[in-house]
Amino acid sequence: MIIELTQLTHKLVAQNKWGQAFDLIKTLPYPDVGNVLDKLPSDAAYKLLMTFGQEQRSHIFAYLNPVKASELFHLMDGDQTIALIEGMDHDVRADLFNRLTEEDRNTLLAGLKPAEREDIRSLASYAEKTVGAIMTSAYIALEDDLTVEQALLRIREKAADAEIIYQIYLIDKQRRLKGTLSLRQLLMAEPSAVLRDIMVTDVVSITTDEPQSQAIKLIAHYDFLALPVLDGEQHLLGIVTHDDVLDASQEESTEDQMLLGSVRADYPNSTSLKDASIWLLYRMRVFWLVILVFGNIFSGAGIAHFEDLIESMVTLVFFLPLLIDSGGNAGSQSSTLMVRALATGEVRARDWTFMLGKELSVSLLLGLSMAAGVSLIGFWRGGAEVALVVSLTMVVIVMVGSLIGMLLPFILTRLKLDPASASAPLITSICDGVGVLIYFNIANLLLDMPSI
Template identity: 35%
Template sequence: MGEANGIQVAEVVAQQLESLLEAGNYDGAKLLLGPVQEVDAAEAIGSLPRTLQALAFRLLPKDEAIEVYEYLDASVQQTLLERLRSGEVLELVEEMSPDDRVRLFDELPAKVVRRLLAELSPAERRVTAQLLGYEAETAGRLMTTEFVDLKEFHSAAQALAIVRRRARDTETIYSLYVTDGSRHLTGILSLRDLVTADPEARIGDLMTRDVVSVGTDTDQEEVARAIQRYDFLAVPVVDREQRLVGIVTVDDVIDVIEQEATRDLYAAGAVQAGDEDDYFQSNLFTVARRRVVWLLVLLVANSGTSAVIASQELVLKQVVVLAAFIPLLIGTGGNVGAQSSTVVIRGLSTQRIQAMGAWRAIWRESVAGALLGLLMVLAVVPWAAYVAGSWLVAMAAGLSLVAITTLAATAGAALPLLFDRLGLDPALMSAPFIATATDVAGVFIYLQTASWLLQRAAPG
C-alpha cells in the first residue's frame, strides 16, 4: 500500500512540477520539491521531459540533490551529466557514496569515466578505482567502503564518540565492525548493544566473535542470500587475508534481487536480456534484436515437429482425424513442461531444490506429470471418442497424453537442473525451449502410438 501511495505521490508531483517549470515559476517548483521524499523526487524528475530534468534537479538543495541523484535511473543520471556544467558534475560525483558512484561509472562510456576519475579527489579516486578493480556482479563491486570500525581495546564511551563523529559519512551505523591492528575482522557489535552497555566496558567483551562475512569475489546472488538468511541490514566483506574492506547493505541487495529476477524472467520468456534496466527505453530495432535470437533457435527446433509429421504421412492418410488432436497433445505437454521448469527454476533460486536433492525433485515432477496425464485422460478419451467416432483414436490420444505429460514434467525439471550442474543459468533452459522440445517428442509419441494400435487392430 505504501509503495502504491509513493508512486501516486510521484505522479502528482511530476505533473505539478512540469506545469510550474513550463510557466517559469521556479520558486513554486522549489517549494513543491521541498517536503517530497528523495525517492519520490527522483521518480518525479525522471518522469519529466529531458529538457526539464536538469532544470528541476538544479532547484534541489545541495545535500538533497546527492541523495535524489542516487535514486535516479541510470539513463536519467547520464542525461543530467550531459546537461549540467562540469563543475556541478564533479561536485555531484565527488559527493556520491562509492558504491553508487561505481554503479554510475558502469553505465558511462569509458572515456567519460577516465575523465571523471582524473578529476576526483585523491581519496575518492583511490576508493573508486579499488571497487572498479573487482569483477562485475561480485561483493567487491557491490560494496561500499563507508562503515564504522572499532578496536577491541576501545571502551563503550570511546566507541560511541567514534560513531557520532563518523555517522554522517557512513552508509549505516546499526552494525559496527571490530578489527585488529592489521584490519582483520575479529567481531561485530550492534548499535543497540553499544548504547545500552556500561560506558567503561571494553568492546572486546561486548562484541560477537562469530561473524558471518563474504569475500570480495563472492557472487552478488550469494551475498543477497546471506543477508536474507540472517536478516542482516549489512554484511561485511573481507579480502583473501580476512581484512575488512567494505560492507554490502540491504538496499543494494534489493537492487540485486530485482536485477536477477528480471534477468531470469526474460530468459524464461526466451528473450535475450541484454541491459535489463533500459529494455523499455530501447528502440524497437534493439527490442527485436534481443527477441529474435531465441525465436530463431525455436524456429529451427520447431522444424523437427514438421519433420515428424511428414514421416508419419501414411498413418495420417489412413486415419485423417488423428491430426485433429495434435494441437491438444503438444499444447498440454508444453504447458506441463513450462510449469515444471518454472517450479524448479524458482526452487533453485530459493535453495529449496538444493535442500531436497536434484533426483528427488525430478522424480517428484515426473510423478506429478503422470498424475496430471491420468486425470486429463478422464476427460480427453470420452471427448476424443465422440469427436473422432473411434475408440481407437481416443485410446491413442489417451495413452499419448499420459506419456507426453510425464515426459514434459521430467524434462521441465531435469533440463534446468542439468544447466545448473554445468554452471550455466538454469533460466536459459526457458519454458518456450522446453515446450518446443516437448512438441517434437509429443507428436512422435502420439503418431507412433496410433500406428501401433492400428497395426494391432488390423485383421489377420
C-alpha cells in the same frame, strides 16, 4: 499523485515558472523528486536540480534513471561534478563512474582528493554481478581493543559518513574482521568494557568475488541490515546493505523473467518498456524466436514422416494440438517450479535423482487425470481404439514433458549456465517435437494400420 505532480511540473516549466515548479517538488522525498526529473527534458531537469542544495542534489541524483543521470552529469562543470560525487553514497558513485567514458573518468578523478579517488577506483574495479560490485565502503569499523566509551565517541565522529550505524564491525591492527556488535549492545554495555570481551565472534560474511545471489540469500535468511565483505585473507573491505541487495534481487528477478519468456536478458535496467525503442525490443526478442523456429522444424519433420498414417485416420489430427500442448504445458510447469527452487536454494544440483523420482510420481498422476478426461472425447470422435491411443499418449507425453522440464534446469546448472534459460517457449518447442513422435508411434503400434 506523482503522475499529477510530474504533469503540473511540466506545465510550470513550459510557462517558465521555475520558482513555482521548485516549490512544488522541493518537499517531496528524494525518490519522488528523481521520478519527476526523469520525465523532464534534460535542460529543465538540470535547472531544477541545481536549485536544490548541494547535499540534496547528491541524494536526488542517486534516484535518477541512469540515462538521465548521465545526461545531467555532462551538463555540469568540473566543480559541480566533483561536489556532486563527494556527496553521494560510495556504491552509487562507483556505479556512476563505471557508466562514464574513459575521458570523463580521468577528468573526474583528477579533481578528487586522493582518498576519494582510490575509493572509487577500488569499488568500480569489481566484475558485474559479484558482491564487490554492490558493496559500499561507507561503514563503521573499530579496533577491538577500544572500550565501549571510546567506541561510542568514534561512532559519533564517523556516523555522518556511514551508510549504516546500527552494526559495528570490529577489526584488528591488520583490518582483519574479528567480530561485530550492534549499536544496542554497545549502548547497554558497561562504558569500561573492552569490545573484544563482549563482541560476537561468530560472524556471517561473504567475499567480494561471490555472486550477488549469495548475498541476497544470506541477508534474506538471517534478516541482516548489512553483510560484511571480506577478501581471501579475512580483511574487511566493505559491506553489502539490505537496500542494495533488494535492488540486485529485483534486477535478477527481471532477468529470470525475461529468460523464462525467451527474451534476451541484456535489457538495460535504465530503460522502461514504454521508453524502449523498436530496434531494442526487436533485438531482445529475435534471437530466441529464430532459434525456436528452426527447432520447430523437427515437429514438422515428424508429422511428415507419418503422412500415410494421418491419411489413413484423419481423426488423429484432431487430437494432435491437444496432446502436444499438454506435454509443453506440463514441462513449463515443472521447469518453472525447478528454476525457482534452484534459485532460492531449496533444491541443489545434487538432488536431481531424488527430484526425478518425485517428478515421475507426480507426472504419472497428472497424466492419468488428463487421460481420463480426454479418453471420453477420443471415444466420441473415433471409438475405443482411438480413445486408447489418445489416453496412453496423454500419459506418456505428460510424463516425458514433465521430466524434460525438470531435468533441463539441472543440466544447465551443471554446465554453469543460468537455469532460467530453460524457458517456457524452449521447453514447449522440445516437447512439441517429442510429443509428435510419441503420439504417432503409439498410434502406429496400436491401430491396425500399414507399417510406416
